[in-house]
Amino acid sequence: MPQANPLLSIVVPCYNEEEGLRECHSRLTSALDALCASQYEVIYINDGSRDGTGEILRSLHAASACTRVVMLSRNFGHQAAVTAGLTTARGQSVVMIDADLQDPPELIGEMLELWRQGFEVVYGVRESRAGEGRFKLWSARVFYRLINRLSDVEIPLDSGDFRLLDRRAVESLLSMPERHRLLRGMSSWIGFRQIGLKYARAPRFAGSTKYPLRKMLNLALDGIFSFSTVPLRLVTLLGLVTAGMAAAGILYSLVVRIFTTHWVAGWATLILAVLLMGGVEMLCFGILGEYIGRIYTEIKQRPLFLVREVLEPGAPSSLDRRELQKHLDPVV
Numbered sequence: 001m002p003q004a005n006p007l008l009s010i011v012v013p014c015y016n017e018e019e020g021l022r023e024c025h026s027r028l029t030s031a032l033d034a035l036c037a038s039q040y041e042v043i044y045i046n047d048g049s050r051d052g053t054g055e056i057l058r059s060l061h062a063a064s065a066c067t068r069v070v071m072l073s074r075n076f077g078h079q080a081a082v083t084a085g086l087t088t089a090r091g092q093s094v095v096m097i098d099a100d101l102q103d104p105p106e107l108i109g110e111m112l113e114l115w116r117q118g119f120e121v122v123y124g125v126r127e128s129r130a131g132e133g134r135f136k137l138w139s140a141r142v143f144y145r146l147i148n149r150l151s152d153v154e155i156p157l158d159s160g161d162f163r164l165l166d167r168r169a170v171e172s173l174l175s176m177p178e179r180h181r182l183l184r185g186m187s188s189w190i191g192f193r194q195i196g197l198k199y200a201r202a203p204r205f206a207g208s209t210k211y212p213l214r215k216m217l218n219l220a221l222d223g224i225f226s227f228s229t230v231p232l233r234l235v236t237l238l239g240l241v242t243a244g245m246a247a248a249g250i251l252y253s254l255v256v257r258i259f260t261t262h263w264v265a266g267w268a269t270l271i272l273a274v275l276l277m278g279g280v281e282m283l284c285f286g287i288l289g290e291y292i293g294r295i296y297t298e299i300k301q302r303p304l305f306l307v308r309e310v311l312e313p314g315a316p317s318s319l320d321r322r323e324l325q326k327h328l329d330p331v332v
């Protein structure tokens with residue numbers, strides 16, 4: 001049950017966002033100030049940026065009493081950075097938002113309203129996406145549809161990571177220790193009362209996307225292989241079909257060998273069969289490899305992220321690193 005004046009946490013992952021960060025902070029804080037109803041903390045996670053993001057975050061921290069900055073030891077990726085933010089968030093409700101102003105901070109008020117009505121997860125649904133290339137739009141469409149076909153959880157179409165989570169939802173996410181994280185899938189998996197909120201996604205305010213094709217592909221593969229074992233079943237099915245075909249082929253060649261005289265088989269048929277089988281087998285190994293690779297990274301039990309430094313709200317200097325690692329124990 002929401003308290004009278006509950007704390008709201010905003011989690012903002014930043015990777016090389018120097019061009020737009022100040023604007024992001026001022027739009028975010030003015031949207032939050034306009035809400036009046038809530039106290040808030042803004043948590044920036046510097047995900048191993050190589051540009052001036054770290055310095056800008058230091059100055060934002062120095063200038064504002066409600067800003068916490070978490071510096072990770074290197075680039076751990078968007079999903080790990082958001083998880084780092086969730087770990088330090090203390091609010092009764094937590095909003096995850098990108099630093100590039102593609103998701104309007106002004107929507108947070110509506111999200112809070114729905115949260116007050118009792119929804120534990122309020123996720124943004126992109127009704128339109130200005131300023132994004134054809135390929136990105138097309139690949140996102142394919143991604144959401146494919147993942148919903150294959151996986152047990154229904155990830156709402158066109159929802160991203162821009163969402164509000166109730167404390168219970170945050171705790172649930174943090175209790176999921178997996179290394180390959182697709183937070184939008186996980187926050188759909190946890191259940192609770194969920195609702196979508198439609199909005200128009202703006203173009204990036206500044207800078208360029210930090211999701212090149214490689215990272216996008218990784219995210220998509222995580223979505224599929226972390227939420228579904230259907231590909232494994234497909235391998236079995238494929239095995240059954242090819243075994244059936246092989247049995248028929250053996251039978252056929254025996255019949256030809258025994259009952260006819262023209263039994264010299266064609267070379268082309270043979271080579272085609274060998275190549276096809278080779279290809280199918282490799283594909284199956286690849287699919288098995290995806291799961292085995294994931295088991296391997298899970299079993300190593302490495303932390304999801306490592307923290308170099310935290311600048312606490314209102315604190316003049318940063319906490320000692322060891323002190324901080326104590327209360328920032330990454331998801332266990």
Ligand code: UDP
Nearest residue numbers: 013014015047077078081098099209210211
């Ligand atoms: N981001 C991050 N670590 C990364 C990649 C991205 O923290 O390795 C942050 C980035 O700074 C931004 C958010 O994640 O705040 C979303 O990234 P981006 O806007 O590049 O993704 P897109 O909107 O193009 O899908």
Ligand code: MG
Nearest residue numbers: 098100102204
């Ligand atoms: Mg973006």
